[in-house]
Amino acid sequence: MKKITTRFGEIEYDPANIIHFPEGLVGLEDLHDFIVMPNKKKGPLFWIQCVDHPEYAFVVTDPTNFFVDYVLSPDEEERKKLGIGEEDECYVLSIVTVPPSKEITLNLAAPILFAPKTNRALQVVLENSPYDVRTPLPRLEEERR
DSSP states (O other): OEEEEETTEEEEEOGGGOEEOTTOBTTBTTOOEEEEOOOSSOSSEEEEEESSSTTOEEEEEOGGGTOTTOOOOOOHHHHHHHTOOTTSOOEEEEEEEOOTTOOOEEOOSSOEEEETTTTEEEEOOOTTOSOOTTEEOOOOHHHHO
């Protein structure tokens, strides 16, 4: 077990559980190794904490919790980078932003592909995408009335 000090306090983690981003994140290419923070509250959001630079942590979620038609599969090159085959599982995650206005948005234009088999992840930029880096959550039916 290893320890890091973060905004959440001292965190103990198993290096075998590190999620490795071989290319880092978009704009943060030096951030490679993350751990998933234990979720104290039930719900679709969770934190990934950078091990290399503990000052970085991001809220992420499965975008299909909010956008059921959001479907993405890794291409052959992305599967190679993730170290997985055609039949291996790959999950899609989105980085969540909560600005001061409290209007939560998801980055659907640059999702994260995560392969649990290899514990590798890639953030990919979708070209010619109808999605935005700050896609607001859909409003509930009651709020529309």
